[in-house]
Each structure stands twice: as C-alpha cells, then as structure tokens.
Amino acid sequence: MKKILAAAALVSAFAIGSAASAATLLVSVVGPDAGTFEIDSNPTPYGVYVDPYYHQDHFFVHVSNQTGFFDEILGVSFFSSGGAIIQYSNADYTPLTGAKLFTGSVNNPFITIGSFMAEDADGFKYSITISNAPAVPEPASWAMMVGGFGVVGGAMRRRQRVSVSFG
Structure with a gap:
C-alpha cells in the first residue's frame, strides 16, 4: 500500500509540472x-x-x-x-x-x-x-525534487542488507 501511495505521489508531481515559459x-x-x-x-x-x-x-x-x-x-x-x-x-x-x-x-x-x-x-x-534574471524553480519542480528524495530514501531504508563472508 505504501509503495502505491509513493508511486501515486510521484506521478502526480510529474503531472502537475508544466512547460517552462520564456526566460x-x-x-x-x-x-x-x-x-x-x-x-x-x-x-x-x-x-x-x-x-x-x-x-x-x-x-x-x-x-x-x-x-x-x-x-x-x-x-x-x-x-x-x-x-x-x-x-x-x-x-x-x-x-x-x-x-x-x-x-x-x-x-x-x-x-x-x-x-x-x-x-x-x-x-x-x-x-x-x-x-x-536569477532563476527560481517552479513549485512543480520543488514537488518533484522533494518526492524524488522521499522515494530514494524509502528505497534505501527498505533494501536488503547484504553480508559478505570470506572463508
């Protein structure tokens, strides 16, 4: 369920993004x-x-x-x-x-x-x-960035620990 919610949040962040206007x-x-x-x-x-x-x-x-x-x-x-x-x-x-x-x-x-x-x-x-003019990220860019950090953090937290033994 959590994976579905995270995927939905990421997809909605991309959907909110709009094309950038002229500089x-x-x-x-x-x-x-x-x-x-x-x-x-x-x-x-x-x-x-x-x-x-x-x-x-x-x-x-x-x-x-x-x-x-x-x-x-x-x-x-x-x-x-x-x-x-x-x-x-x-x-x-x-x-x-x-x-x-x-x-x-x-x-x-x-x-x-x-x-x-x-x-x-x-x-x-x-x-x-x-x-x-100095560039300021659009709100959709901030949403995608924060969502990306959340997905990466969640993936790192849930990954399997691998132990290596020699011998």
Whole structure:
C-alpha cells in the first residue's frame, strides 16, 4: 500500500509540472530616472504600432517586478530602428534613442542581452543593461525534487542488507 501511495505521489508531481515559459530578463536603467524591471526574453507584444510621430514600427510589452523609478512603469515600447519608450502609469513617458534592443520582427521579438547607451530628448544619458534574471524553480519542480528524495530514501531504508563472508 505504501509503495502505491509513493508511486501515486510521484506521478502526480510529474503531472502537475508544466512547460517552462520564456526566460525572464532583468532590465536595469541608470540615468536621471533609474530602476529595474523584468520582461520576457521572447515577449508576446501587447500591441504593435506604426508611430506617426517617430515614423517607425514598435511593440509594447508589460513589465513586472519593478523597483526604483519615480513613477510606476506601465510598460516599454521597443522601436524597430533602435531605442525605446518607457511608459509610466501616469501617462508620462521617456523616449530613449540608441541601439536596437531586440532581434526578429516587431511581431515576434527576441530581446537582446547586453549593455546599451541611450539618450532622451533633453540630452540626458542613460545606461541600459539587459541580463538574465536569477532563476527560481517552479513549485512543480520543488514537488518533484522533494518526492524524488522521499522515494530514494524509502528505497534505501527498505533494501536488503547484504553480508559478505570470506572463508
């Protein structure tokens, strides 16, 4: 009975596991307005637009785990020819010109890892660093790991002792 329960627990831990999502990237912005936030490395654009003012394609993504910054960030728009706009929840924004921060198209972007320099409309310099965010195991991974330790411990406890005699 105990073996059946242990097997059922292990199978349910595997069944709970889900496919991992895209890698999370940590974006650090240093300049007159500074802080960090996280985005997916292969984000699903919330919207794809042709901006009449900037005359270029761009896509908008939401951010998570924001720290710093003067105002809460709603999201970031990445331009196809380079640069980005940090959009705040109070309808304010900071346009930054500089290097292209993604590869692929605006419909299927891949955010580029590295350090970039940018400048706002007033000539203030910004440093943007995009790196991999520290990985935290998903709850299903923890369940599988703990279940695996339990199964191995149970197998070690119940195995037959072998004695060797010479003579």
